[in-house]
Amino acid sequence: MTDTPRETMEYDVVIVGAGPAGLSAAIRLKQHNPDCEVVVLEKGSEVGAHILSGAVLDPIGLNALIPDWKEKGAPLNVPVREDNFYYLGEAGQLRIPNAPMPPLMDNHGNYIVSMGNVCRWMAEQAEELGVEIFPGMACSELVYGDKGEVKGVVAGEFGKNPDGSKSDAYEPGMELHGKYVFLSEGVRGSLSKQVIDKFDLSAGHEPQKYGLGMKEIWEIDPAKHKEGTVTHTMGWPLGSNAGGGSFIYHLDKNQVYVGFVVHLNYKNPHLFPYMEFQRFKHHPMVADLLEGGKRVAYGARAISEGGYQSMPKMVAPGVALLGCSVGMVNVPRIKGNHNAMLSGIAAADAALEAIAAGRASDELSAYEEEVRSGEIGADLKKVRNxxxxxxxxxxxxxxxxxxxxxxxxxxxxxxxxxMSHGKSDAEATEEAAKHKPIDYPKPDGKLSFDRLTNVAFSFTNHEESQPAHLTLKDASVPVSVNLPRYAGPSARYCPAGVYEFVEEEGKDTRFVINFQNCVHCKTCDIKDPAQNIVWTTPQGGDGPNYPNM
Incomplete structure (x- = not known):
């Protein structure tokens, strides 16, 4: 909070996050009521800067939102032509036939896309309808009304010193109030987390489960490129150490998305998800594809994996959670963008009905009912186990x-x-003494790379004079608890090298947070066994600047 007066702006609906859910909601609101005042606030430097997804897109959500998307130039240019599944051993692979798989696993009719570029296009459609979109505007606080309802957010606060005090260049930001606030921050958003805790929205639901998804874009030898080919693998190198698998998607212009997902409920704290990804690329099948090519981008983000039984209550007075703020990923399909779009449509429809009836700042129960009983619920219920x-x-x-x-x-x-999920991913972490350390090969600089080199390809930047957006509830825990008991897992589970334990001769071990490296994946907030790390949003415009993720 600040004692500096803030300017206030009033809207019908305030949307936090310009991802597929938030933009779908904004477009739907203006399509059905051109007079509806809608604002979208995006913490990235531009729309799409923080969007990272596989991605093979099921167009069902886009079909419902903008049926003539093809004519309007949506960047869905690469239809899936071939679908492959492999089980990997260290030196070979076994093709899993498509025939026994349920129909929902078929990718034909879907498109290999950059979701960052899809969101950039969606933002153009929204602005043409009159939606106000403000990139570089991080939402740092919720604003509550007299009855405890969410009535808005604080956005655009800049100029704090590292200790949190105000610098000479301090800007207090502004309060944006709405009849309803939509939180579409993506996985483990800081405001969504606060709303879930304040209103106890997870009560009666299973804990959310997560994966860590890491992705590189490669330009490969044209002779090896097969546009429209989708390949998924499981097995090596993870084996029994963790759940997860890979994806390799051939898009256009001789580019390939190479990605790797590690489920964050792994037990062995010695596991190093990033190095599992790098080791994967040395499998003969993958190495042959990438040999002679070059990596042009890197990024990482957490993925919600709990599905149907882990979706919390989605509404509270004045606020609704959309898309990955709830967790709508269909895990076996490795798809959530279509459901994010459908959730934005459902939230918009519920808000339009409420506003037309003269309501404001209450619970949009019609939104939740549509999500659970409509297409999203049907999609997730089939795969819930x-x-x-x-x-x-x-x-x-x-x-x-x-x-x-x-x-x-x-x-x-x-x-x-x-079925139930049981423990949270943080609780699943076992003590280091129960497990053997894992020896990872050194990156060769051709197929595999060290973390800091790869982070440079995420084009991440944070203003160093601001307070660190990664905070500790208890500063002593990393060295006094996590290091002796769990072998300091934050030095490994972070895919950007933010955390390190520094030993200096004659001095106590120090826990260092290099927040400048952070790619906003939220893994630390999820996996820390003591739940001692809290991810909050840095000032607007900071973080990764993904080009075509």
Missing amino acids: VKPLWSKSGLMASLVLGGADMWANTLGFSLFGT
């Missing part, structure tokens, strides 16, 4: 039993009911 089966019984059980359950769900019933 795949993740818990994988977590509790391993990859093979997930393939066989999860596949059987998905088939059964297409017929209207489930073999297992609705």
